[in-house]
Structures are given as structure tokens and as C-alpha cells.
Amino acid sequence: MSIEIRSVSKHFGDFTALSDIDLTIPTGDLTALLGPSGGGKSTLLRIIAGLESADTGTVAIEGVDATGVPARKRDVGFVFQHYAAFRHLTVAENVAFGLSIRKQPRKVIAERVEEMLELVHLQQFADRHPAQLSGGQRQRMALARALAIRPRVLLLDEPFGALDAKVRKELREWLRRLHDEVHVTTVFVTHDQEEALEVAHHLVLINQGRIEQVGTSDQLYDEPATSFVMSFLGPVTTFGNTLVRPHDLGIATAPTGRPGEVGGRVLRYNRVGFEVQIEVDLAGAAAPALVTLTRREAAEAGLAGAEQVWVHAVADAVRVPVPHAEPVPAVSAGSRELDPSGVR
Amino acid sequence: MSGVLAPDRSRPEPAPAPRRRPRRTTLDRRSGTGLGLALIWFSLLVLIPLTAVLVKASEGGWTAYWAALSDPQTAAAIGLTIVAALVVTAINVVMGTLIAWVLVRDDFPGRRVLEVVIDLPFALPTIVAGLVLLSLYGPHSPLGINVANTRIAVGLAFLFVTLPFVVRTVQPVLLELEPEVEEAAASLGAGPVTVFRRIVLPSLAPAIASGAAMSFARGLSEFGSLVLLSGSLPLHTEVAAVRILGYIEGDNLHGAAAVASVLLLVALAVIVLLDLFSRKVTHRAD
Numbered sequence: 001m002s003i004e005i006r007s008v009s010k011h012f013g014d015f016t017a018l019s020d021i022d023l024t025i026p027t028g029d030l031t032a033l034l035g036p037s038g039g040g041k042s043t044l045l046r047i048i049a050g051l052e053s054a055d056t057g058t059v060a061i062e063g064v065d066a067t068g069v070p071a072r073k074r075d076v077g078f079v080f081q082h083y084a085a086f087r088h089l090t091v092a093e094n095v096a097f098g099l100s101i102r103k104q105p106r107k108v109i110a111e112r113v114e115e116m117l118e119l120v121h122l123q124q125f126a127d128r129h130p131a132q133l134s135g136g137q138r139q140r141m142a143l144a145r146a147l148a149i150r151p152r153v154l155l156l157d158e159p160f161g162a163l164d165a166k167v168r169k170e171l172r173e174w175l176r177r178l179h180d181e182v183h184v185t186t187v188f189v190t191h192d193q194e195e196a197l198e199v200a201h202h203l204v205l206i207n208q209g210r211i212e213q214v215g216t217s218d219q220l221y222d223e224p225a226t227s228f229v230m231s232f233l234g235p236v237t238t239f240g241n242t243l244v245r246p247h248d249l250g251i252a253t254a255p256t257g258r259p260g261e262v263g264g265r266v267l268r269y270n271r272v273g274f275e276v277q278i279e280v281d282l283a284g285a286a287a288p289a290l291v292t293l294t295r296r297e298a299a300e301a302g303l304a305g306a307e308q309v310w311v312h313a314v315a316d317a318v319r320v321p322v323p324h325a326e327p328v329p330a331v332s333a334g335s336r337e338l339d340p341s342g343v344r
Numbered sequence: 345m346s347g348v349l350a351p352d353r354s355r356p357e358p359a360p361a362p363r364r365r366p367r368r369t370t371l372d373r374r375s376g377t378g379l380g381l382a383l384i385w386f387s388l389l390v391l392i393p394l395t396a397v398l399v400k401a402s403e404g405g406w407t408a409y410w411a412a413l414s415d416p417q418t419a420a421a422i423g424l425t426i427v428a429a430l431v432v433t434a435i436n437v438v439m440g441t442l443i444a445w446v447l448v449r450d451d452f453p454g455r456r457v458l459e460v461v462i463d464l465p466f467a468l469p470t471i472v473a474g475l476v477l478l479s480l481y482g483p484h485s486p487l488g489i490n491v492a493n494t495r496i497a498v499g500l501a502f503l504f505v506t507l508p509f510v511v512r513t514v515q516p517v518l519l520e521l522e523p524e525v526e527e528a529a530a531s532l533g534a535g536p537v538t539v540f541r542r543i544v545l546p547s548l549a550p551a552i553a554s555g556a557a558m559s560f561a562r563g564l565s566e567f568g569s570l571v572l573l574s575g576s577l578p579l580h581t582e583v584a585a586v587r588i589l590g591y592i593e594g595d596n597l598h599g600a601a602a603v604a605s606v607l608l609l610v611a612l613a614v615i616v617l618l619d620l621f622s623r624k625v626t627h628r629a630d
Contacts, residue, residue: 051527071530084528088546088625097542098532142528149532 002027002185003048003153008057010043010209017043019209021057025187025202030179032200033189036232040209041189042157048187049155050074062152077146077184081158083138085130091141092117092126098149116144119178136167147182156188160195172199193233197221205229227323237290239282239313241322246292248317251278253306261312264289269304271295278303280311394608401601412591412602420579421587422606424498428583429563432502436559437552440510447511448518466508470568473504478572493575498583501570502563509562510555517551550622557618561611 003025010018018040025031033041046052048059050071058067066074086094095116099109117123120140122133130138139159146154159175160168176199179186190196196203197217205212205220205228212232213225224230227243236243240260255261264282271277276298278291289311298304313319371379401409412418447459465473477500479485482492491497521544529539567585574581582590584603591600 049531051531071527072533072535074531076531078528078531080524080528082522082524084522084524086525086529086543097529097534101533101538145528145532 002029002062003187004058004060005044005048006058006060008044008047008054008059010040010047010052010055016209018047018054021209021211023204023211023214025185025204027062027185028183029201030176030186030199031188031202031204032196033187033204033206034193034196034200034232035191035206035212037191039207041191041204041206044206045155045157045187045189048153049076049078051078075149075152077149077151077154079139079142079146079154079156079159081161083130083135083142083162085138085142087130090127090129091122091133094130094141095144095148097145102149112148116148119147119181120144134167135163136171139163139171143178147184151184153185153187156186158189158191161190168195175199197233205232207232222318224318224320227320230318230320235290235292238285238287238322239289239311239319240285242313242319243322244313244317244319246277246290248314248319249289249291250312250314251280251291251293251301251303252310253302253308255310256312258312261310263308263310266307266309276303278309280309282311397601397604397608400597401605403601404598408598409602412596412599413606415599417578417582418587418599418603421582421584422603424495424582425564425584425607426610428495428498428502429560432499432506432563433556433560435503436506436510437556440507440555440559441514441548441552444511444514444518448515462511463508465504465506470505470566471572473569474501474572477501477504477569482573492573493577493581495574495581497573497575498570498581501573502566505566505569506559506562509559510552513551513555513558514548517548521547546625549625553618553622553625557615560614564607564611 003023005021005023005025008018008021009016021040021044023044033044035041043052047054048061050066050069050073054067058065060066061074061076071078086097089097092113095113096109099112104112113126114123117126120143122137122141122144125133125137125141130141133141139162143156143159156175160171163171172195175186175188188199201216202214203217203220204214207228213220213229215223220229221233224233230236230243235246237246237249238244239249240262250256250258255263262282262285264280264285266278267281267288268279269276270279274295276293276295278293278298279288280291281288291311293301293303303309404412413422443462447455447462468476477497478492480487481489481497481500483490491500526539526543529543534542565585566583567589570576570583571586574583576582576586584607588600588603591597591603
């Protein structure tokens with residue numbers, strides 16, 4: 001097992017960044033640490049890299065205890081959100097930095113730099129300075145720099161967070177393919193559930209310094225361990241005393257006699273592209289329920305203009321009890337995207 | 345590792361642009377007026393008086409000019425001034441960077457006070473600085489350290505008044521350095537010394553250079569802070585500025601202008617050299 005984290009805790013003053021984390025990250029995998037900003041995922045990544053030290057607990061990399069080992073001796077490649085480019089060095093010199101620290105022969109360095117620049121498609125930019133590159137190019141340079149030293153693990157801290165949407169999508173796809181080629185154990189931090197689901201094999205959902213759930217994207221989406229996991233990985237709505245996905249609710253203009261069916265009044269009927277969103281005030285419910293279906297389904301059911309409807313949960317719907325503490329708003333899809341610039 | 349990884353094959357990346365040096369003018373009527381005013385102002389205050397000095401220095405012809413400069417007392421004063429300014433600047437480069445580092449990177453009680461006090465030598469009237477130095481390192485020193493009438497006094501006075509320059513130019517640059525850049529270097533295997541030498545220092549170099557230029561120029565011109573403590577002994581502790589005053593008091597304006605022109609040329613040379621150096625470094629970074 002590549003990275004083993006045992007009972008790691010970390011406090012910043014009164015703030016608990018991580019409390020008693022146990023986690024094993026498998027060798028050769030692409031794992032995402034996912035969670036809201038300030039949840040502790042970046043802190044965990046920095047502890048793995050040795051850029052931060054844990055208050056308690058141990059970290060082992062490839063079976064070797066790394067707890068007290070400084071960052072420079074961990075053989076870890078680290079990619080930062082804002083590139084952390086060495087501005088006074090050329091692209092080639094940036095990539096060569098780690099190798100020249102290791103006192104490699106000139107020829108070996110030149111070959112490795114060439115190979116890395118080819119990998120990230122920056123060959124013709126070798127003699128430029130970072131300021132002359134776009135954000136996406138800079139991040140690719142940073143990745144080449146981290147990979148040049150043949151790290152045992154590659155760690156990326158919100159690597160696409162500073163890029164615009166289009167470049168971000170390209171780089172995501174690219175990271176996935178890069179990993180298929182290089183096979184280095186890779187851990188990346190993101191607050192974007194879509195990014196995590198798209199790129200990673202394994203997801204670790206971290207919230208308020210604790211691990212909520214570990215698993216594949218299917219496991220987290222289909223078998224959420226907690227209401228937090230469920231609401232973080234996609235839109236949810238309340239139905240009775242459970243959380244359910246809005247597309248897992250069925251809706252009809254007349255009673256169908258299904259178990260658990262509840263009647264209610266349509267509050268809002270909203271069409272967004274191919275999707276129709278209907279907000280229903282259900283009898284005896286504290287908050288209105290949100291039902292989403294495709295436009296065709298809505299037309300076939302004759303829902304446009306309907307005032308009285310009957311709502312049920314489909315047979316294989318994922319349902320999680322509503323947490324007692326806080327009422328979940330009808331549409332929580334928006335609350336997933338927390339401010340990425342928040343504290344670590 | 346072959347080329348499966350092409351994030352933007354479809355969108356060819358722009359070919360490397362040639363190093364560009366925009367030489368177009370952006371002057372319109374309003375900014376033209378502004379430039380005119382600035383030039384007149386600068387000419388009245390700086391260019392015309394400087395030219396006048398140079399003209400005055402050349403009035404007596406090359407022989408008179410050379411005679412003034414080759415006078416042993418004058419040559420000694422100019423030599424002492426340049427050497428002392430160079431030594432002091434070298435010390436300031438090290439100490440100023442160190443002080444800026446401590447002010448930015450460390451947190452300790454009294455940091456804010458120190459922050460303010462740093463500027464004091466600069467804000468103080470130089471003759472007050474001279475008085476301070478005299479009472480501390482003069483014949484009646486409470487410390488028992490008497491450097492009055494020695495060349496150390498000259499260096500001490502230079503050090504006192506030039507202390508803030510490097511600190512104040514390096515500090516803002518140090519504040520702006522992203523800690524992540526140093527972390528990146530560390531994760532690539534660099535120890536603290538290597539990180540400082542190969543990552544931090546190159547970023548600070550232009551700021552250090554401009555601080556050094558100011559410190560050197562100020563050293564060349566220093567007068568008030570050292571006259572009391574150095575005693576201005578001819579051939580020993582007399583500096584160029586005092587020598588100029590001596591010439592003027594002796595009604596030898598040509599001599600005074602000759603010394604002044606040398607100071608002017610040396611200051612210009614050092615400022616241009618340091619500017620070239622910092623351009624060379626920043627040019628790579630932008």
C-alpha cells in the first residue's frame with residue numbers, strides 16, 4: 001500500500017483541521033480528496049508531502065515511515081494551485097531544478113527535461129519564462145517539474161482551481177490520460193465533485209476534519225454513508241423524512257396508488273434546457289420537494305399547467321434519513337460549490 | 345511515454361513570439377503637456393545646475409581640472425569617499441537583506457517598533473545623526489569606544505545614514521514572494537540554503553541592487569553626519585564633500601566643481617551598472 005495515514009490530527013490554534021484521520025491510499029491509483037473548503041483536505045495533502053507536520057499520528061510512504069522526514073527527502077512531487085513557478089528560470093530550468101539538486105550529470109538532466117517537456121507538450125517553450133506562458137501551460141510545466149524527479153507519489157493541491165472552465169476541463173481529461181501513462185500514485189485535492197467523479201478512481205470525502213466516506217465514485221453516489229455525502233455529490237431534496245435525488249422522484253397528475261405516495265400543490269414549474277424542475281408543496285412536509293424529469297417525461301405525464309400532483313419515490317431510489325440538526329433546503333445543488341478561496 | 349497526452353492538439357499553441365521591445369509612443373496632447381512640464385521641472389532642478397557644475401569644472405581647461413584632482417589632499421578625499429561608500433554598501437547589502445528578512449519572516453515582540461525605528465536614520469537631520477554618533481562614539485563615549493578622528497568614524501556615519509535603503513527596497517519584494525514557491529523547491533529536494541540561494545536571492549536581486557545604488561549615492565554625498573565625529577583631517581578622514589566645501593571657502597570654484605564632477609560621474613556609473621544588473625535579472629522574470 002502506497003500511502004498509509006494513521007491517527008493523524010492537526011490543529012491550527014483553536015481550529016481543528018484534521019481529527020484522527022486513518023486512510024490508506026493504494027499504489028498506482030488516482031485518488032481524489034474531495035470536500036468543502038476548509039474541510040482539511042489540503043492540510044492532509046500537505047502533511048503527506050511534509051510541508052506541514054501532523055500534531056499526532058504517522059504517515060508512511062511505500063512502507064517507509066515518513067512522519068519526521070522533511071519534505072525535501074520524501075521524494076514526493078507536489079503541484080500547487082497557483083503553479084509556484086520559479087519565475088527567474090526558463091521552463092527547461094524549472095523542470096531541471098529537482099534533478100540539478102540531485103547532482104545528476106548534465107546529459108542525464110537534459111534528456112530527462114526533454115522527455116518531460118515532450119510529455120506535457122511544452123518542447124517549443126523550453127527557453128521561455130513562466131510569465132510568457134498561459135495558466136494551463138504553467139500548470140503543465142509545474143507537473144513536468146514534479147514528475148521529472150520520478151517521485152514515489154504525485155500530489156496535486158487544487159491543480160485546476162486557478163484556470164478558466166474550458167482549460168480546466170481539458171487538463172482534467174489530460175491528467176487522467178497522463179496517469180494511464182505514468183502510473184505514479186496520484187492524490188489530488190478538489191472541492192469540485194464533478195472533477196473528482198470525472199478524474200479519480202477513488203474518492204475520499206473529507207468534511208470538518210473527518211473522513212465522511214471512502215470508495216469508488218459509484219459507491220459514493222449510490223451508497224452514500226451519510227446525508228452529507230449524498231448532498232455533496234449531487235442535488236438532493238427532502239421527501240418525507242428522507243433525502244432523495246430529485247430525479248428519483250416520480251410525479252403524476254392523478255393518484256397511482258404506489259406505496260408512500262403523497263399529494264401536493266405545484267409551487268413552481270421551471271424548464272431548464274432538456275430538464276423540467278417542479279417544486280411541490282407536499283401535504284404535511286416542512287419544506288417543498290423538488291422533482292426533476294426530462295421535458296418529454298413531463299409532456300407525456302401532462303404536467304405543464306397542472307396544479308395538483310402526486311409524488312412518489314421510484315423503487316431503487318437512494319434514500320438517506322434527513323439529519324435532525326439542520327433542515328435541508330429544497331434545492332441544495334448550489335450549496336455544493338463552496339467558495340474555493342476559503343481557508344485550508 | 346509517447347504523445348497520447350495532447351490537451352490542445354486541436355488548438356495549436358502560438359509560436360514563440362520574438363522578444364519584443366515596444367517603441368511606439370502613447371503621447372497625446374494632454375500627456376504631451378504633462379511630459380513637457382515634467383521635463384521643465386527636471387531641467388530647472390537637476391539638469392541645468394548639473395550642466396553648470398560641469399561647465400564650471402571645465403572652465404579652467406584640462407590642466408586646471410587635472411591639477412585640482414591630482415592634488416594629494418583632494419585625491420585622498422575622493423578615494424576615501426568612494427572606498428568607504430563601496431564598503432558600506434557591501435555591508436548594507438548583507439545586513440539590509442537580513443533585517444528585511446527578520447522584519448518580514450519573523451514575528452517577535454517589538455517588531456512594529458523596529459519597523460518604525462528603521463527609518464529614523466533616514467528621517468533624522470544629518471547633523472543630529474552626527475551629534476548622536478559623537479556622543480556615543482566620541483571622546484566622552486559612555487561605552488568607552490572612541491573612534492573620533494579616525495576613518496572608522498567615516499564608515500560609521502555612512503552606515504548610520506544608509507541603513508534603511510536596502511531594508512526598504514527588499515522588504516516589499518520579500519512580502520510578495522509566494523511561500524509556495526519555496527515549498528515547491530523544498531519538495532523538489534532543495535535544502536534551506538539552496539532554496540535561499542537559488543530561489544529567494546534571484547527574486548530579491550533587483551531590489552537589493554536598487555537599494556545598494558541609493559545607499560552608495562547617499563554615501564558619496566554624505567556630509568552632515570560625519571563632520572563632527574571624523575574631524576575631517578586632511579589626507580586622513582576628510583571626505584569629498586568636505587573637500588568641496590574647503591575649495592569653496594578658499595574661493596576655488598573650479599576645484600570644487602572638479603571634485604563635484606567626479607562624484608557625479610562615479611554615482612552615475614554605479615547607478616547605471618546596478619540598473620543594468622537588475623534589468624538583466626528582471627528581464628528574465630517578466
